[in-house]
Amino acid sequence: MRPFIHFKCLALIVTFCFLNTYHTFSQDGFPYSEGEYIYRYPKYAGVNNNSENLNKSVKQALDHVAQIYDLKNKKELNFKDIKEILVLENKIEFDAKSKKNSLSYSFSRLIDSTMIFYTYQNSWHYVYFPSLANFVFSDINKAQLFADAIYTMQYPLIDKRRDSILNIFIPVADSFRALKQKPTVTEEQRKLFIQADNLNKQNKVFDAIRMYLKAIELEKTSFPSAYANLALLYAKCNFFDYAILYMKKYLLLVPNAEDARAARDRLYVWEGLIGK
Amino acid sequence: MKPKKIHLNLILFFLILLLGFHNTSAQSVSNNVHYKKAIHNLATLMPLNATAIKLLVGNQTYSHVTVLGISNEIKVLENSIEFIFKDAKNITTQTAKIYFNEILEEKIKPKQVTGSNDYGSPIIENHLKLGTISLVVTNEHSFLINNIARELKSIQTVLNEDRFKMDEFKETALAYQLLKEKPSITETQRKYIVQANAFTSIMDYEEAINSYIKVLEINSTAYPDAYFNLALLLGQNNRFYAAINFMEKYLLLVPNSAVIDKAKEKIVDWEIMLNN
Numbered sequence: 429m430r431p432f433i434h435f436k437c438l439a440l441i442v443t444f445c446f447l448n449t450y451h452t453f454s455q456d457g458f459p460y461s462e463g464e465y466i467y468r469y470p471k472y473a474g475v476n477n478n479s480e481n482l483n484k485s486v487k488q489a490l491d492h493v494a495q496i497y498d499l500k501n502k503k504e505l506n507f508k509d510i511k512e513i514l515v516l517e518n519k520i521e522f523d524a525k526s527k528k529n530s531l532s533y534s535f536s537r538l539i540d541s542t543m544i545f546y547t548y549q550n551s552w553h554y555v556y557f558p559s560l561a562n563f564v565f566s567d568i569n570k571a572q573l574f575a576d577a578i579y580t581m582q583y584p585l586i587d588k589r590r591d592s593i594l595n596i597f598i599p600v601a602d603s604f605r606a607l608k609q610k611p612t613v614t615e616e617q618r619k620l621f622i623q624a625d626n627l628n629k630q631n632k633v634f635d636a637i638r639m640y641l642k643a644i645e646l647e648k649t650s651f652p653s654a655y656a657n658l659a660l661l662y663a664k665c666n667f668f669d670y671a672i673l674y675m676k677k678y679l680l681l682v683p684n685a686e687d688a689r690a691a692r693d694r695l696y697v698w699e700g701l702i703g704k
Numbered sequence: 705m706k707p708k709k710i711h712l713n714l715i716l717f718f719l720i721l722l723l724g725f726h727n728t729s730a731q732s733v734s735n736n737v738h739y740k741k742a743i744h745n746l747a748t749l750m751p752l753n754a755t756a757i758k759l760l761v762g763n764q765t766y767s768h769v770t771v772l773g774i775s776n777e778i779k780v781l782e783n784s785i786e787f788i789f790k791d792a793k794n795i796t797t798q799t800a801k802i803y804f805n806e807i808l809e810e811k812i813k814p815k816q817v818t819g820s821n822d823y824g825s826p827i828i829e830n831h832l833k834l835g836t837i838s839l840v841v842t843n844e845h846s847f848l849i850n851n852i853a854r855e856l857k858s859i860q861t862v863l864n865e866d867r868f869k870m871d872e873f874k875e876t877a878l879a880y881q882l883l884k885e886k887p888s889i890t891e892t893q894r895k896y897i898v899q900a901n902a903f904t905s906i907m908d909y910e911e912a913i914n915s916y917i918k919v920l921e922i923n924s925t926a927y928p929d930a931y932f933n934l935a936l937l938l939g940q941n942n943r944f945y946a947a948i949n950f951m952e953k954y955l956l957l958v959p960n961s962a963v964i965d966k967a968k969e970k971i972v973d974w975e976i977m978l979n980n
Contacts, residue, residue: 700899
């Protein structure tokens with residue numbers, strides 16, 4: 429899982445007043461709109477967890493796909509040109525009426541990629557795998573079905589990657605907690621934090637996230653709340669996996685903070701929303 | 705002397721309670737006097753009047769309705785009613801079954817509907833909706849459908865009482881009252897409570913209900929508010945039997961609650977909804 433979300437943005441700037449927003453932040457879980465895009469989130473379909481059922485769901489959903497953009501080879505495939513869709517154990521094959529338009533995606537590539545589920549101009553629903561493919565649906569339920577199935581396949585890998593990122597962070601957090609004199613926020617960081625806060629107020633959450641990540645890169649532990657605020661911003665646009673990662677980092681840095689209880693509760697909410 | 709006396713009375717009280725409730729297994733339903741009587745009455749009533757009852761099958765919202773027609777034979781069983789359709793050679797072509805366990809939340813009340821007969825002229829029919837199957841009779845047989853409804857309601861009451869195990873709960877509630885130190889919620893319970901609140905705020909009532917049920921499965925008395933919230937959510941979903949039951953359980957656990965008036969008002973409202 430890469431720490432940057434390509435597609436338009438993710439950087440959030442943390443602002444000092446964010447600490448108060450824990451209690452006022454009650455809109456988690458609704459689709460998030462920014463401009464003409466509405467960002468949704470997939471759910472872990474734990475109950476139908478076996479691969480046979482998931483492949484069935486994938487087939488069921490893809491039977492209703494309207495268009496597929498193959499981003500690697502810059503090709504397009506419209507549903508009218510599709511002769512047959514085969515969901516095999518390790519890949520999905522789209523057989524086109526004219527053979528040169530046929531497409532094929534291995535499950536391992538799809539599982540490995542980031543997935544973004546959004547609606548554009550309130551009409552078409554996209555399940556987007558950056559640099560790989562973009563699947564377009566007119567029926568949101570089919571788009572959700574597809575996104576949920578792929579996400580359920582992805583989840584163990586997402587979890588593993590998140591754990592390994594947290595493992596790398598643990599010694600950083602330990603040394604931070606051991607310091608008698610904590611590092612201070614630099615002027616450059618302060619500037620980025622304030623700019624991000626402004627962007628968030630203008631509802632440009634993705635730009636704000638990018639600024640936050642920049643600020644944290646400068647000095648990782650000078651402002652622990654940065655992680656909490658970053659988590660809140662990711663949650664605002666429904667990227668709960670990232671939200672959970674950053675909130676866990678926050679709790680590693682300052683496990684006894686005043687808002688640690690609220691932070692843990694927020695974690696539970698996000699885990700519940702994605703169905704874990 | 706005084707403490708000893710109370711102790712003895714308590715023991716006697718619990719013994720009496722235990723003696724009364726040794727058969728709370730599912731088998732006790734079939735031994736229930738009212739249940740047996742209702743089954744007997746249905747068995748006398750329905751098979752003889754099979755020619756008067758027409759069956760309709762609909763989907764969840766009754767947007768699509770299929771007429772199954774008049775069955776050749778009706779069998780009233782311990783747990784269900786079977787409608788058997790046969791062809792000219794007396795071979796069974798189709799069987800429609802209504803399981804009593806599946807109509808526990810149905811409002812069992814015949815409705816008068818103006819339909820049209822085979823020749824297109826208007827006739828008044830009585831419909832009794834039982835899940836996805838509806839029983840239809842002409843107006844002259846309204847006594848039949850009313851009697852069937854009455855017996856089914858009786859069966860429904862017995863099954864619901866068994867489902868909610870109110871008598872067992874009275875015992876639990878009493879033991880809870882007597883505790884000086886009430887149990888505190890576990891971390892897992894806290895997680896489910898937080899998730900239930902989040903689901904309620906995004907109006908995903910099904911998930912909220914599931915979360916509260918998980919809280920109660922861990923410990924049935926550590927968080928009494930779960931009963932109150934669960935009752936309201938179930939009422940929201942038109943599951944009135946369950947809603948009334950959970951609200952009554954809440955009042956047993958916390959008889960001096962601040963919301964006692966609201967709770968009682970809700971129970972009255974739901975009972976009205978059930979009987980109309």
